[in-house]
Amino acid sequence: MKYCTQCGSEYQDGVKQCADCPGSELVDAETMRQRHIPLPGEGDTRKFVRATTADDPFTAEDYARLLQVQHIPVFVRPRRAGTVDVLTTGTLEPWWEIMVGEEYLERATQLLAREKAELDATADDAARAAEEEERETEDTPPPAGTL
Ligand SMILES: [Zn+2]
Incomplete structure (x- = not known):
């Protein structure tokens, strides 16, 4: 899975671009964590x-x-x-x-x-x-x- 660095939407690995955020980057969950961007559903339930x-x-x-x-x-x-x-x-x-x-x-x-x-x-x-x-x-x- 990949995630949009701007809106956090989840995408299949093959997808190159977020449908809602032109020009944004799609990265894996690990990279999202490193950048302190909450994944979908994680925003309010901080562990x-x-x-x-x-x-x-x-x-x-x-x-x-x-x-x-x-x-x-x-x-x-x-x-x-x-x-x-x-x-x-x-x-x-x-x-x-x-x-x-x-x-x-x-x-x-x-x-x-x-x-x-x-x-x-x-x-x-x-x-x-x-x-x-x-x-x-x-x-x-x-x-x-x-x-
Ligand atoms: Zn997006």
Whole structure:
């Protein structure tokens, strides 16, 4: 199938030109997606797919904000790693899914990868700083009551 890049009408592969839009291009569904042109019937039923996950709500929020700034439709969906009640096991960590409009997945993935790298770099700095601080306070006896 091919689609008109102007009106979105569907055509057989053999057709060279849209009947309604003289001079417009007919392309396949893949190309339509790459150009962010909704296919027939897809316009209003936007599908959301998971772009990445976060281990804490702050990271999730940070990711969501990053994508919003880029005008990418996004929402955060809190999840748990399993269906067992967290109170009875005490081992299950909650996590967060970053959901984006399907047609923005590729762009969102790139942006998130970059953001993640920056966050990791910051975390490394923080870890280094903490280590240095630890070395400085190594000889300090632990506060009473911790033993
Ligand atoms: Zn057309």
